[in-house]
Amino acid sequence: MSSGREKQSYEQLFILFSAKIEKVIIRTTLVFFILLICAQALLQIPYVRKHFTRVEPLEGKPYILPQNDQAERS
Numbered sequence: 001m002s003s004g005r006e007k008q009s010y011e012q013l014f015i016l017f018s019a020k021i022e023k024v025i026i027r028t029t030l031v032f033f034i035l036l037i038c039a040q041a042l043l044q045i046p047y048v049r050k051h052f053t054r055v056e057p058l059e060g061k062p063y064i065l066p067q068n069d070q071a072e073r074s
Contacts, residue, residue, distance in 0.1 A: 042048045050056050 043052060
């Protein structure tokens with residue numbers, strides 16, 4: 001009987017422990033996902049991208065879309 005109670009107690013403790021660890025992992029993952037989205041959003045701004053990345057100045061002349069629709073058709 002004692003062995004069965006110890007096993008049940010261990011299982012209950014393990015379930016409580018794993019639930020707490022799962023919450024920490026989920027929160028950490030959520031925080032990193034939000035940070036990733038924020039970093040990617042900041043990289044869409046040319047001024048910020050120029051100062052964040054080391055590769056941007058090495059890219060050369062930036063491509064600019066033509067503003068005149070007639071120039072595209074000819």
